[in-house]
Structure formats: C-alpha cells, structure tokens
Amino acid sequence: MRRGGRVSDTSTTDGLAWATQRGMGALAEKMGIEFTEFSVQRSVGTMPVEGNTQPVGLVHGGAYVVLGESLGSMAANLHAGPGKLAVGVDINATHTRSATSGVVTGVCTPIHLGRSITVHEIVVSDDQGRRCSTIRITNMIKELPA
Secondary structure, eight states, rough: OTTEEEESSHHHHHHHHHHHHOOOOOHHHHOEEEEEEOOOEEEEEEESTTTTTTTSBBBBBBHOOOOHHHHHHHHHHHHHHHTEEEEEEEEEEEEOOOSSSSSSEEEEEEEOOSSSSEEEEEEOTTTTSSSSEEEEEEEEEEOOOO
C-alpha cells in the first residue's frame, strides 16, 4: 500500500521479505543480528550477547547502537520507498543496563515519518524484558544515487 511512492504501511510478512532480500549489511550479519518482525510501524531484531561484549563480559555499548541503527535505518528505507535512500544523520543512545548472556531484542518504532526526515526510537531489552538501551536515530531521505 503505497502513497506517493512511500510505503504507508505494509504487513510484517511483506516487510520481513523486503528486509531479507535487501540484506542487513556485513557488520550486522557478523554480529548475528536477525530481524524477526519488520514493518513501517514496528520492527524487531535480536542480537546474541556472545561475541558482542567488551572485555569484562558486558554487551558493548557500540553493539547496542549497531542493532539500533540497523533497525532504524532499514525501517526508514522501507518507509522511503523505491528510488529513495534513507541515510543516518544523527544517532544517540542511553545505556541503562548491561546484558551478560543470552540474546538482546531491539524494538523499533517511528516517532516521525516525513518525506525528507524520519526519527525512530529503538528500545533494546535483555532476555528478562529489562531495558538495556534506548536509541534514537534520525535519517534523511534522498534520491537514490544513479
């Protein structure tokens, strides 16, 4: 369901198929990030703690940010639609808890979906559902380079 070339809404199945076909990029794949739900209104991804820790065994703060940016940028690109490219222009994160085992889950929801700018919030939680990090990303939508 498109309006003006942008995805106004799409089913999770269609969005997940789109994200899988597009790919997440080498870094996200190397970190074990997997998308489990994907639409313009809500995207969910997981990342294993193992392999994404700092020397003391806590999830590296940058790993939380990679999960958040992967979800937020991909969601912005789904919203942007064909012939457009969403690129990150600002990201910030506040880490409030450290996961030490299992899997963390990021849930991405839009704050603003415009024609030229999107803003998403990503909440990353541990296996017990406790918030570990809150990430906000702003993406600029531009024409896809030739």
